[in-house]
Amino acid sequence: MAGTWVTRGRQIMALMLALAIGLVSTGCNPARFAQASVDVPRLVLSALSDPKTFNPILSQESPNIFSFTFEGLTTTDGISGETVPALAESWEISDDGKILVFTLREGLRWSDGEPLTTDDVVFTYDTLFNPAILTNSRDGFRIGTQGLLPEVSKLDDRRVQFTLPEPFAPMLGNTALNIIPAHILRPTVENLDAQGNPLFLSTWGTDTPARQIVGNGPFQLAQYVPGERVIFERNPYYWQEDAQGNPQPYVEQVVWQIVGSTDTSFFQFRSGGLDMDNVQPDFFSLLKREEERGDFTIYNGGPGLGTNFFAFNLNRASRNGDPLVNPVRSAWFNSVAFRQAISYGIDRQTMVNNIFQGLGQPQTSPISVPSPYYAPPELGIRTYDYDPERAKELLLADGFQYNSTGELLDGAGNRVRFTLITNSGNKIRESIGAQIKNDLSKLGIQVDFQPLAFNALVDRLTDSLDWEALVLGLTGGTEPNGGANVWLLDGALHAFNQNAGPGQDPLEGWQAADWERRIAELYVQAAQVIDEEERFELYKETQQLTQEYLPFTYLINNLSLTAVRNRVKGVKYTALGGALWNIQELKVE
Incomplete structure (x- = not known):
């Protein structure tokens, strides 16, 4: 049993309580979306409730915004389940399994344009391992009967080393942990509030202006209206590009509309203006009959992970x-x-x-x-x-x-x-x-x-x-x-x-x-x-x-089912990764 509010298949599998709802399109009337643009390739998605935090280290729920806004050194291939490169282009593991050295890609930048280096990686893990900071993710890194944590050190601007007290089978996959920006957040870890707690614990709450959140993922946070929507825009500094050298992601904008129930998601998807919907069992038969007329496909990933x-x-x-x-x-x-x-x-x-x-x-x-x-x-x-x-x-x-x-x-x-x-x-x-x-x-x-x-x-x-x-x-x-x-x-x-x-x-x-x-x-x-x-x-x-x-x-292990509009191209659906694990490759007609 594992789960942090599973997204893009690249989690470190640090468990968190799951809402178990889909990201679905919900916007039939473009006027409802304020800053959302109808003139660019766009996905409109939804969730049952508002995000609880914009700070990935403090997150305890899924779905969350972080599959869009942050990445780790590695990620998980949504088809094979294997650990593959993300911010790191490669890694080496010593013969005894106790030392892992990762090499970052050249020219990585944060969404504000600042360089992303191994200083950010070391800062992220130092923050995660800080006992004054309560986070669900730390437990997945504890090694041996004493619960020791890896030592993370900078070799140079592109190489970072993890030193383990003993071999630890999950370590490579764990490095999918989202990397956070030291140049923004370091003061919040070092300075304390009136109660003696790090300011980090109250930093990047959902009351933070969206444009102030600095990430490294395929999208950046552009707007949050509580109870209504979250809008993401393509991160112009994202590292990934296709074989022809075109920057990814291709989708310019993601609108995450906040709905009150799975019934609402279904009705809005069925109305014809939606992009995706996790298929609830009681609606499966009806949606299956409407696949061709509605111009969508129901993807079945087999037994679900949750x-x-x-x-x-x-x-x-x-x-x-x-x-x-x-x-x-x-x-x-x-x-x-x-x-x-x-x-x-x-x-x-x-x-x-x-x-x-x-x-x-x-x-x-x-x-x-x-x-x-x-x-x-x-x-x-x-x-x-x-x-x-x-x-x-x-x-x-x-x-x-x-x-x-x-x-x-x-x-x-x-x-x-x-x-x-x-x-x-x-x-x-x-x-x-x-x-x-x-x-x-x-x-x-x-x-x-x-x-x-x-x-x-x-x-x-x-x-x-x-x-x-x-x-x-x-x-x-x-x-x-x-x-x-x-x-x-x-x-x-x-x-x-x-x-x-x-x-x-x-x-x-x-x-x-x-x-x-x-x-x-x-x-x-x-x-x-x-x-x-x-x-x-x-x-x-x-x-x-x-x-x-x-x-x-x-109780019940349900099938992983999602309905996706056929205008969304490049979907490689699996139970492990869902419909969005390769969001940087998706195109919207």
Whole structure:
């Protein structure tokens, strides 16, 4: 399971909470787009919610703006999944695997025209590794049982060296980390605010004027109107060009329209003025019938990379003397038998049939199905077919009981009831939550289902830690170490049992289960191993543990489907890269 809000296939697989919505065209009336131009090659895309930050180091969501505005030393080929050059034209790895030397392309520049050198690379990694800066990406670089970080040093203006304490299999792919400009941001790291925190933590928020954001990607930020749109313009200093020497990208402008729901995206795509839409399962049949008339193509990338899951808050800690989770409910949630009963009580096949319209299958692993490290059920991975009677047996054996009206009570007579949250506007997740509420009612459990705005949801997961149960998803990738920030005990996305982050009030009484510690150990070991067969066996054990102890209860793996207007040329669609991984090559007629 991995995911930072997956874009252009070049992520470092540092996991982040995914909105799991598409970038789609939404503008039927050009007058709505203010500075958007109808006279240049343009893509109009959309997302459910506003961006949360313009700072790539601090980003915790997908989709985000950074696939357009920033690049790393390397990227991921959206077809092969291999690591390929980006800002770096080449690299060398020592025989012992501990030293990597990257050579930057000649003449690289930032979108403001300033030179991009190895000073920027060293600054970026120094910032990422700064313990005062909370970021999801750092966990993916921690090496060995001590969690050591690479040393990054400048050899000259074009060569930078990474020195590792030991061989680290994910390191090359990790260098897709977005490089940020030292000449703009260095003072914000070195200077502190009144609370003693680096100014960097509040730099490049979404209140920053768009033109002040300096990047190195194919586009630069041109305008942001909250609640309406983000406009990108082609970066005139972008390094890439075609075989004839023509500068790329060919698309002059990208308009990212902010919509409120996946239904809105669908209706606007179907109206004929849209460029792309992630195909929601309940609209697939209708769109498929309209492909020829609507002059678009539905691309099917096969099993998607992401995960959909249900989870309980297993955190038994307190903050300032107050338990994060009601102790009565926390006792239920921390019972393995209770979690297994819930899993048996969820009807995944009905989800596949009704919510996903047959375009998916039950999910059994945190590791993406297309990954070579995915272990199918045939290799001893536990599954949970719908079996409400088995669920009730587990509950009764665990000390729960039923009253005369069929309500489930714990051993002390407390009604089993909890609040389930997800991000509003995502129709699939809202439907999943509604079905879970209905399924668990058949076990005598009352579920109070409350969709929340995505930013409010993220705040609960990362700041207040005030939640009981959720339905959410994580983006994925082929390298499981992208999930390190989920499975390491102090990982920034160890959401089911999150510890306090830097600058937050500490927790009292935080503890980890033995199986939780074992999964963390396995992720460390698997990153230390170079042999692919040995790595597979280590990751297989993690999948056995996650399915036995259910920190996340996995639900459905859906197909990767996107509808794209035929006027968009050069699309090379895959589940790994989507429709935009090669955006610099796309042309719009």
